[in-house]
Amino acid sequence: MGDISLEELQLATRNHGMPLEALRYDVTPVGLHYLLIHYDIPAVDPQSWTLTVRGTVQNSLELTLDELRARPAVEMTVTMECAGNGRARFDPRPVSQPWLSEAIGTARWRGVSLPSLLAEAAPLPGATEVVFSGLDRGIEKEIEQHFRRSLPLTETTDALLAYEMNGAPLLPQHGFPLRLVVPGWYGMTNVKWLDTIDVVVQPFEGFQQATAYHFRHDDDDEGRPLTRMAPRALMVPPGIPEFFTRARTVSLGDVELEGRAWSGHAPIAGVEVSDDGGESWAEAELGEDGGRWAWRSWNYVWRPQAAGEYVLSCRARDEAGNVQPVDAPWNVGGYSNNSVQRVSVTVTARDLL
Amino acid sequence: MGDISLEELQLATRNHGMPLEALRYDVTPVGLHYLLIHYDIPAVDPQSWTLTVRGTVQNSLELTLDELRARPAVEMTVTMECAGNGRARFDPRPVSQPWLSEAIGTARWRGVSLPSLLAEAAPLPGATEVVFSGLDRGIEKEIEQHFRRSLPLTETTDALLAYEMNGAPLLPQHGFPLRLVVPGWYGMTNVKWLDTIDVVVQPFEGFQQATAYHFRHDDDDEGRPLTRMAPRALMVPPGIPEFFTRARTVSLGDVELEGRAWSGHAPIAGVEVSDDGGESWAEAELGEDGGRWAWRSWNYVWRPQAAGEYVLSCRARDEAGNVQPVDAPWNVGGYSNNSVQRVSVTVTARDLL
Numbered sequence: 001m002g003d004i005s006l007e008e009l010q011l012a013t014r015n016h017g018m019p020l021e022a023l024r025y026d027v028t029p030v031g032l033h034y035l036l037i038h039y040d041i042p043a044v045d046p047q048s049w050t051l052t053v054r055g056t057v058q059n060s061l062e063l064t065l066d067e068l069r070a071r072p073a074v075e076m077t078v079t080m081e082c083a084g085n086g087r088a089r090f091d092p093r094p095v096s097q098p099w100l101s102e103a104i105g106t107a108r109w110r111g112v113s114l115p116s117l118l119a120e121a122a123p124l125p126g127a128t129e130v131v132f133s134g135l136d137r138g139i140e141k142e143i144e145q146h147f148r149r150s151l152p153l154t155e156t157t158d159a160l161l162a163y164e165m166n167g168a169p170l171l172p173q174h175g176f177p178l179r180l181v182v183p184g185w186y187g188m189t190n191v192k193w194l195d196t197i198d199v200v201v202q203p204f205e206g207f208q209q210a211t212a213y214h215f216r217h218d219d220d221d222e223g224r225p226l227t228r229m230a231p232r233a234l235m236v237p238p239g240i241p242e243f244f245t246r247a248r249t250v251s252l253g254d255v256e257l258e259g260r261a262w263s264g265h266a267p268i269a270g271v272e273v274s275d276d277g278g279e280s281w282a283e284a285e286l287g288e289d290g291g292r293w294a295w296r297s298w299n300y301v302w303r304p305q306a307a308g309e310y311v312l313s314c315r316a317r318d319e320a321g322n323v324q325p326v327d328a329p330w331n332v333g334g335y336s337n338n339s340v341q342r343v344s345v346t347v348t349a350r351d352l353l
Numbered sequence: 354m355g356d357i358s359l360e361e362l363q364l365a366t367r368n369h370g371m372p373l374e375a376l377r378y379d380v381t382p383v384g385l386h387y388l389l390i391h392y393d394i395p396a397v398d399p400q401s402w403t404l405t406v407r408g409t410v411q412n413s414l415e416l417t418l419d420e421l422r423a424r425p426a427v428e429m430t431v432t433m434e435c436a437g438n439g440r441a442r443f444d445p446r447p448v449s450q451p452w453l454s455e456a457i458g459t460a461r462w463r464g465v466s467l468p469s470l471l472a473e474a475a476p477l478p479g480a481t482e483v484v485f486s487g488l489d490r491g492i493e494k495e496i497e498q499h500f501r502r503s504l505p506l507t508e509t510t511d512a513l514l515a516y517e518m519n520g521a522p523l524l525p526q527h528g529f530p531l532r533l534v535v536p537g538w539y540g541m542t543n544v545k546w547l548d549t550i551d552v553v554v555q556p557f558e559g560f561q562q563a564t565a566y567h568f569r570h571d572d573d574d575e576g577r578p579l580t581r582m583a584p585r586a587l588m589v590p591p592g593i594p595e596f597f598t599r600a601r602t603v604s605l606g607d608v609e610l611e612g613r614a615w616s617g618h619a620p621i622a623g624v625e626v627s628d629d630g631g632e633s634w635a636e637a638e639l640g641e642d643g644g645r646w647a648w649r650s651w652n653y654v655w656r657p658q659a660a661g662e663y664v665l666s667c668r669a670r671d672e673a674g675n676v677q678p679v680d681a682p683w684n685v686g687g688y689s690n691n692s693v694q695r696v697s698v699t700v701t702a703r704d705l706l
Contacts, residue, residue: 003356009441010599012362013455016369019526021393029524031384039594040374088362096597102366137706140596144706171382173372241392243493244449246363353490353497 004088008098017102023236023260026106026290026297027077030166033105034187035173036082036097038147039138042193046177051161055131055199058122065163065177068112074160075110076183077294079262083186083213083226086328086337094334101234101341106260106295109181111162118156123199128153131198131206132180132191143207149191150204151182158183158293161194183293184228184264186336188213216332223332228264231324232338233271233298233316235259238345240352248345251352255302257284259314260295266320268296275302277311278326278340284314304347312343357441361451370455376589376613379459379643379650380430383519386458387540388526389435389450391500391561392491395546399530404514408484408552411475418516418530421465427513428463429536430647432615436539436566436579439681439690447687454587454694459613459648460527462534464515471509476552481506484551484559485533485544496560502544503557504535511536511646514547536646537581537617539689541566569685576685581617584677585691586624586651586669588612591698593705601698604705608655610637612667613648619673624651630664631679631693637667657700665696 004012015036022032046065053061082103087094089101097103118130134147151159160181163170170176175192182189188208204210214223236258239250261268267289272281287297304310315324328339357365368389375385399418406414435456440447442454450456471483487500504512513534516523523529528545535542541561557563567576589611592603614621620642625634640650657663668677681692 003358004362005356007598009357009362009365009451010453011597012365013370013451013453014372014599016388017366019367019390019394021396022525024396025525029526031386031388031524032526033384035369035384037372038596040590041372043374043377098362098366100363100366138594138596139600139602144593146706171384172375172378173382173385237393240497241491243391243491244364245360249492353499 004098005095008095011097015097017099018105020102020234021236023234024258026294027108027166028105030168030171033107034082034103036103036187037136037173038140039136041172042135044135044177044193049177051178051194051197053117053121053197056124056127056201057199058124059120061117061121068161068163068178071112072116073110074113075108076160076181077106077108077291078181078183079104079106079293079295080187080190081229081232083188083335086339087334089339090330090334090337094332096334104234107165108167109160109162110164111160111178111181114156114159114161114180117161118199121199123153126201127199129200129204130156131200131204132194133196133198134191135193135195140207141211145207147191147208148204148206149189149208151189155182186226186229212333213335214333215335219332221332226335229262230336230338231261231263231265231268231316231318231322233259233261233314233324234341235312235314235343237343248343249352250345250347252304252307252347252349255304257300257302257312259298261298261316262295263316263318263322265322266318267292269317269319271298271314271316273300273302274313275304275310277342278313281315307347307349310345310347312345313340315340357451358448361448364450368450370452371458373455373587374589376587377611379647380461380519381458383521383524386460387435387456389456389540390489390526391493392489394525395488397488397530397546402530404531404547404550406470406474406550409477409480409554410552411477412473414470414474421514421531422516424465425469426463427466428461429513429534430459430461430644431534431536432457432459432646432648433540433543434582434585436541436688439692440687442692443683443687443690447685449687457587460518461520462513462515463517464513464531464534467509467512467514467533470514474552476506479554480552482553482557483509484553484557485547486549486551487544488546488548493560494564498560500544500561501557501559502542502561504542508535539579539582565686566688567686568688572685574685579688582615583689583691584614584616584618584621584669584671584675586612586614586667586677587694588665588667588696590696601696602705603698603700605657605660605700605702608657610653610655610665612651614651614669615648616669616671616675618675619671620645621649622670622672624667624669626653626655627666628655628657628663630695631666634668660700660702663698663700665698666693668693
């Protein structure tokens with residue numbers, strides 16, 4: 001991996017990942033969920049804020065936060081991952097937010113069902129997509145813009161307009177007062193600081209939809225848009241870390257490995273573990289199903305036979321037959337890098353502190 | 354600035370800074386306060402956890418969380434900064450957690466006064482220091498260790514054993530179930546996941562006390578320990594950012610600059626602003642005093658006379674006569690870099706979105 005630039009470091013210090021030991025929690029504690037904030041966190045006054053639903057609809061809507069909160073509420077536990085997770089592991093490294101493997105998190109979101117709100121607005125014949133506009137704004141590739149993304153009407157079924165996260169009002173950095181949550185899709189879909197919902201006839205061609213977030217083999221490739229999360233398993237790095245290198249040390253003996261796995265395409269069917277860098281694999285035990293959109297816990301008792309150096313990996317497969325690759329394909333934007341995690345571990349014969 | 358290594362990036366993705374637009378909040382929202390976690394976040398069972406107070410005392414204590422919560426509570430708003438804040442701006446760059454300028458935050462901490470607990474334990478004649486041990490452990494410079502720091506008994510006056518942050522139980526990453534808060538001191542003093550308090554006669558010589566966190570001019574310098582936070586002012590970068598470079602653009606006209614300033618030595622006496630990279634300075638207006646240990650807000654209406662490129666800076670001075678330097682002195686560990694912030698801004702004659 002080449003060295004990281006100042007620009008990448010600036011992004012890394014702003015946009016934080018989830019320390020992987022937090023894989024131990026079913027629901028990620030507040031403040032440990034990953035964050036990718038394209039521009040600045042906007043300051044939103046909830047008293048004057050309203051949500052506008054408009055466009056190719058029979059009934060335009062303008063709703064206050066209180067009006068949204070007065071509607072029937074839906075709650076879902078959802079695992080979310082940045083489409084750029086793993087980017088900094090590609091070689092050559094695509095230059096943007098330099099995620100390693102920590103751009104993940106799981107939260108309990110509570111809010112209003114998007115289909116119910118759209119039904120109220122009543123899309124007119126010809127409507128095909130919904131465009132979500134956030135209040136966050138900035139400049140990207142010389143284009144001044146609000147963060148905006150669209151979703152086909154056919155993909156809105158499970159989506160939520162969330163005003164609560166983990167039982168409390170949304171925090172500023174998670175989109176206060178309202179955000180979109182589209183379970184199973186990569187993070188950029190889940191527009192924060194939601195301001196306007198436009199029902200449209202023509203495909204939305206905004207920057208974040210038509211230019212960014214495409215999987216392109218090379219610069220000439222038109223690419224395909226990123227949508228649902230590819231399957232991935234991650235483990236809590238076992239033992240204790242060295243401060244600077246994060247290298248792990250465990251004592252010889254049984255080591256309880258644990259982690260989580262998820263896929264936006266289908267439920268997790270299994271997780272395998274390797275202690276020889278991917279030469280051989282053994283099946284892990286899956287934990288309880290925490291719901292269709294939540295990650296699945298897994299456990300594996302690792303019994304290293306001797307002190308020495310090991311490389312631990314895990315990989316997930318889902319019920320649609322998607323298998324996490326040992327090495328995911330490089331692409332221009334550095335998206336969807338679900339190559340298996342590699343955790344170097346020193347097994348020592350001595351007891352640790 | 355030279356390029357950043359994989360090891361530094363690993364730390365940057367774990368240990369997050371406070372996005373500087375969050376300087377707008379008196380109290381930093383949960384999840385935006387900076388975090389520096391030396392090893393891993395330990396999993397602590399609050400049911401079996403106890404705090405032990407022992408050593409050169411008349412009465413050893415062992416207290417449950419409920420027993421601590423049943424005592425008279427103290428609440429304080431405290432600004433905390435990592436001693437390594439600004440490290441990555443030094444040239445050559447000391448290699449460790451690569452902070453730029455965002456390793457800060459302000460929280461409302463609630464807990465038990467440390468002096469009251471120490472009075473109950475009743476230090477015996479000869480006792481000079483208190484050693485705080487955390488449950489977090491790892492390896493640093495080949496030494497296996499729990500995170501441990503000491504404080505002279507004479508410096509314990511304002512300290513708190515906190516079980517709440519911003520009105521809720523401590524989050525795992527902030528030291529659940531109990532942490533030390535020593536207002537005015539750099540972050541490493543505020544031991545998290547507190548387990549044991551030892552009252553001792555001899556100066557504590559543990560790694561984090563005697564080796565790390567020293568200001569050393571060169572490798573032969575014995576150095577002096579880092580203690581209280583040097584004065585610093587920071588501003589919310591104005592206007593809107595470019596995604597990758599974070600470069601700022603504002604429209605020509607009055608620009609309301611705002612920020613915060615603090616010093617661990619004495620209350621803030623004033624903040625100055627420069628728009629020419631530190632050639633000339635103008636006095637900002639200080640906001641209300643939020644308490645001795647909280648940062649002080651400041652405002653300044655900047656009136657750029659023409660479109661063009663500017664470099665904005667701010668600097669603080671405190672009532673003890675400490676003035677923030679334009680360029681702080683380099684040191685081996687990269688500590689206490691309170692060089693003034695430099696924010697490059699493009700002023701454009703056009704209106705922004």
